[in-house]
Amino acid sequence: MFTLKTAERFEQEIKKSRFLASAGPVGSEEDARRFITACSSLEAGHNCWAFRIGGIYRFNDDGEPGGTAGRPILQAIDGQDLDRVAVVVSRWFGGVLLGAGGLMRAYGGTAAACLRSAERQPIIAYVSLSVTCRFADEARIRTGLATYPDALVETGGFTAEGVRLQVKLPSNRTDDFIRMVTDISRGQAEVETL
Secondary structure, three states, rough: OEOOOEEEEEEEEEEEEEEEEEEEEEEOOHHHHHHHHHHHOOOOOEEEEEEEEOOOOEOOOOOOOOOOOOHHHHHHHHHOOOOEEEEEEEEEOOOOOOHHHHHHHHHHHHHHHHHHHHOEEEEOOOOEEEEEHHHHHHHHHHHHHHHOOHHHEEEEEOOOOOEEEEEEEEEHHHHHHHHHHHHHOOOOOOOEEE
16 A cells, blocks of 8 residues: 655646646545645635545545545545545536536546656554563664664563563564564563554
C-alpha cells in the first residue's frame, strides 16, 4: 500500500464542464474532512469527494445522481493501492449533460489522473517489541540493531539481571530481528510483542 507524499491537483475539461481534482495525504477522518473543506470550491456546482484510511472510507456525491461521483473517486483511490488519501473533485457545469455513465467516467477519471501524477511513498507497518536481556548482551544487541536503519530503540528500564529495551521496527523485519537477538544472547533474551 502507498500514500501520497504531498497534495496534488489535476484539471481537465470534459464536454464543456470543468473538473478539478485535489488529492492529498490524510492521517485521520478529521484530517480528511479538513482537507475536503479546504479544497472544496464555493463557485463550483459540485464538490464530490472520497477518502480511505485503512478500513474507514467515506464518499459523497454532493448533489450529483447517486453513485456517479463519490464512489468512482473511491474506486480510483482503491484501484491504485492507496491508503490514507482524500480526493475532492469539483465540477463547474458547462451546459452539456453527461449522463450517469459520463459522470462516473469524468469523476473517476479525473481523480485517477490526479492520483497517477502524485508522488507516492510506501506505507510501512511498524511493530513494537520488548527485549529483556542480560547486561552483557545489551551492547551486542544494540550493535546488531545498526543493521536495522528504520528501528527506533529506547531503554525501557532495568531488571534484576539486565535491561529491558523497547524496539520499534518495520513488521516485515520482526522475524530477522528475533533471530538476531536469539543468536546474540544464546537464547537467553526474551522478546515480546507490545
